[in-house]
Amino acid sequence: MKGVIMIIDGMADRPIESLGGKTPLEAAKTPNMDRLASSGINGIMDPIRPGVRAGSDTSHLSILGYDPYSVYTGRGPFEAAGVGLDVRPGDIAFRCNFATADDDLVITDRRAGRIRSGTSQIAEAINSMTLDGFEDVEIIFRESTGHRAVLVLRGPGLGDNVSDADPKTEGKPPKKVKALDGSPESQKTADILNNLVRESYEILRDHPVNTERIRNGEAPANIILPRGAGAVPDVEKFEDRYGLKAACIAETGLIRGIGHITGMDVIDVEGATGGTDTDLESIKNAIKDALDDEYEFLLINIDGADEAGHDGDLEGKVEFIERVDSILGDLIRDDIYFILTADHSTPVSVMDHTGDPVPITINGPEVRVDDVSVFSERAAAAGGLCRIRGSHVMDILLDLMNRKEKFGA
Amino acid sequence: MKGVIMIIDGMADRPIESLGGKTPLEAAKTPNMDRLASSGINGIMDPIRPGVRAGSDTSHLSILGYDPYSVYTGRGPFEAAGVGLDVRPGDIAFRCNFATADDDLVITDRRAGRIRSGTSQIAEAINSMTLDGFEDVEIIFRESTGHRAVLVLRGPGLGDNVSDADPKTEGKPPKKVKALDGSPESQKTADILNNLVRESYEILRDHPVNTERIRNGEAPANIILPRGAGAVPDVEKFEDRYGLKAACIAETGLIRGIGHITGMDVIDVEGATGGTDTDLESIKNAIKDALDDEYEFLLINIDGADEAGHDGDLEGKVEFIERVDSILGDLIRDDIYFILTADHSTPVSVMDHTGDPVPITINGPEVRVDDVSVFSERAAAAGGLCRIRGSHVMDILLDLMNRKEKFGA
Numbered sequence: 001m002k003g004v005i006m007i008i009d010g011m012a013d014r015p016i017e018s019l020g021g022k023t024p025l026e027a028a029k030t031p032n033m034d035r036l037a038s039s040g041i042n043g044i045m046d047p048i049r050p051g052v053r054a055g056s057d058t059s060h061l062s063i064l065g066y067d068p069y070s071v072y073t074g075r076g077p078f079e080a081a082g083v084g085l086d087v088r089p090g091d092i093a094f095r096c097n098f099a100t101a102d103d104d105l106v107i108t109d110r111r112a113g114r115i116r117s118g119t120s121q122i123a124e125a126i127n128s129m130t131l132d133g134f135e136d137v138e139i140i141f142r143e144s145t146g147h148r149a150v151l152v153l154r155g156p157g158l159g160d161n162v163s164d165a166d167p168k169t170e171g172k173p174p175k176k177v178k179a180l181d182g183s184p185e186s187q188k189t190a191d192i193l194n195n196l197v198r199e200s201y202e203i204l205r206d207h208p209v210n211t212e213r214i215r216n217g218e219a220p221a222n223i224i225l226p227r228g229a230g231a232v233p234d235v236e237k238f239e240d241r242y243g244l245k246a247a248c249i250a251e252t253g254l255i256r257g258i259g260h261i262t263g264m265d266v267i268d269v270e271g272a273t274g275g276t277d278t279d280l281e282s283i284k285n286a287i288k289d290a291l292d293d294e295y296e297f298l299l300i301n302i303d304g305a306d307e308a309g310h311d312g313d314l315e316g317k318v319e320f321i322e323r324v325d326s327i328l329g330d331l332i333r334d335d336i337y338f339i340l341t342a343d344h345s346t347p348v349s350v351m352d353h354t355g356d357p358v359p360i361t362i363n364g365p366e367v368r369v370d371d372v373s374v375f376s377e378r379a380a381a382a383g384g385l386c387r388i389r390g391s392h393v394m395d396i397l398l399d400l401m402n403r404k405e406k407f408g409a
Numbered sequence: 410m411k412g413v414i415m416i417i418d419g420m421a422d423r424p425i426e427s428l429g430g431k432t433p434l435e436a437a438k439t440p441n442m443d444r445l446a447s448s449g450i451n452g453i454m455d456p457i458r459p460g461v462r463a464g465s466d467t468s469h470l471s472i473l474g475y476d477p478y479s480v481y482t483g484r485g486p487f488e489a490a491g492v493g494l495d496v497r498p499g500d501i502a503f504r505c506n507f508a509t510a511d512d513d514l515v516i517t518d519r520r521a522g523r524i525r526s527g528t529s530q531i532a533e534a535i536n537s538m539t540l541d542g543f544e545d546v547e548i549i550f551r552e553s554t555g556h557r558a559v560l561v562l563r564g565p566g567l568g569d570n571v572s573d574a575d576p577k578t579e580g581k582p583p584k585k586v587k588a589l590d591g592s593p594e595s596q597k598t599a600d601i602l603n604n605l606v607r608e609s610y611e612i613l614r615d616h617p618v619n620t621e622r623i624r625n626g627e628a629p630a631n632i633i634l635p636r637g638a639g640a641v642p643d644v645e646k647f648e649d650r651y652g653l654k655a656a657c658i659a660e661t662g663l664i665r666g667i668g669h670i671t672g673m674d675v676i677d678v679e680g681a682t683g684g685t686d687t688d689l690e691s692i693k694n695a696i697k698d699a700l701d702d703e704y705e706f707l708l709i710n711i712d713g714a715d716e717a718g719h720d721g722d723l724e725g726k727v728e729f730i731e732r733v734d735s736i737l738g739d740l741i742r743d744d745i746y747f748i749l750t751a752d753h754s755t756p757v758s759v760m761d762h763t764g765d766p767v768p769i770t771i772n773g774p775e776v777r778v779d780d781v782s783v784f785s786e787r788a789a790a791a792g793g794l795c796r797i798r799g800s801h802v803m804d805i806l807l808d809l810m811n812r813k814e815k816f817g818a
Binding site: 366367368369370382383384385386387388389392394395396397398399402404405406407408409 | 423424430432452453457458459460461462463464465466467468477481484637663756758759761762763764765786787790791795796
């Protein structure tokens, strides 16, 4: 028996007047999801706790059975792992922007003209730097998509309780990074970052990629703005914890990072963009291949509905949900426990995550099929699971797979 | 007002194809249970947490409001209390088998030819022994049913973190007991056990009961194999905790032991076997008598459905549930809060406990009666209790009985 948790990121929503009071999921035509609901057991799920606005990262951790309040130190470690960096417990990781600064170090473009190419050469220039006085700390830097990058500091005596360098606005210089807890460890990290931001400008100002960009009238990527510090947590590997050989099929660095840090095989999918323009056929084929492979557990994340929610794009969200539905028909099999859910609501009205619960349906040979025949936020609430939490999902799945130890006699 | 919790052990199950997708409880004709559901408030209950595979012991503890994660040290203490031994906090208790060993101490029959008589004399021979070098430790030993027995060590400086002597297979000698935590306390217990196992052979080899068995061509019960060590927990008495004079009507030593350790009066029921062949009329009469008595709370456990589940006996499980139903009619009264539930699912397909939730119905004068009209795993999920945990049951019951303190003003 295999287990699959398929998470349609941000799919859940709130009732929308222009949809006659329906949610996008209720308005979308989703015959395959409805089929899963009909042949499964349904319920609503609070990814963390009722009313808690979960991030995708904290929600996924919770659904995988990890306590986000003890494991989650910030987004940095997961983003860093997501671009393939071999992060290690104790490393301090950051998300970064490539940005444009003028000679006074005032940020004129936080995204360096939304730079799309040449970032790997620029990143390499940062990756190989050392900072005077901090020779004991290794600086690991890699480009992510577009203007995004990750930074990892590896060395003794580093803390992660530091403020962001990113001023989050243009027309200002980078913010001075501070040790928020006053500890010498965080102060060391802050000192390194303040040096690194300044040094990055020195290194990148005349970098060939930037010279070329300036010649083309494009904003140069001549400064690095780190934010979202987090110490890489010491996470028990998924396979060690559950005894299941696991793979992760996800589009975004954040969720791929969760796959990496929990020790799953993270499968690359060509054409997966993380947006509504993603290649769902390609994702479908990757899932089918993984199901045919030796894996006993798959974590799947598809991100487009969340993007549409963040963009307030109602039509796009409905359409994307329908397109996701269309690939599900080929994925339903008898020999797997298949869980379909979302990691949080991303209402188009709010354009951000909310704490509303999400629908969940569990299909498989021995579930107590209930009377729910539609997959939606409200229909699911009448189902046989009633209301559960993200932290219950793995226990329920492992129990159905008969992979749980008995507690007692 | 009296409160009753009646637990039909292992009654809940999963849908079964040969029953048209029904569970045994759904397939069984249970007019009395359905009447309770109709006139009560219903829900599903996770004895411990969703997806956790509870034992009968850990589930009962949880339902009685004790945290099994802090109270439960192993099966030994409850089995020992269940045969009527006056166990005390700090005692180290074990389940044991009477087994057969040859002259090289190789186990030739782990159950001593499923010995049924004479065990009390054999047990007495062990019970009175002392071990050289461990004169400060009292050895308390009593037979249970069949080839089963219990051992209690009482004395200073004993630990319970030791391995089993029972090799769990024939053709091998008893396993050397080891201190699993390396502590001197557990080492002392291990040393005692290793001596006791060897000594038991010396004492029992020529015991008159065994001489007689050998003469009859039966395997002698000439060695003791302890397992399942646990320190007897210091459990607050049920009456001290809740102010209710309580009795326990249960068939198995394990649940009777929970009654003893929580300080309930444990009522003997003639003809109660713990199997599907049990005398349900006799159990019914014992319940009626206890209800007419001064008790304010009754814990009732009937075990046959669990046995049928473990045996994979679908027909037997359905039939037994119907027979249990037939005694319920005489037990429904207006002046009690009556809770009917199970301690866990024991699906006939799995032949062991699973973590699926169980149905629960609460009857009594002031419950918020819901629309559920059938007592079953799935019907209950639509009830007014929604999904609760075992640890909530006593609080809900006491509140309905108006026996709870107010928290706040």
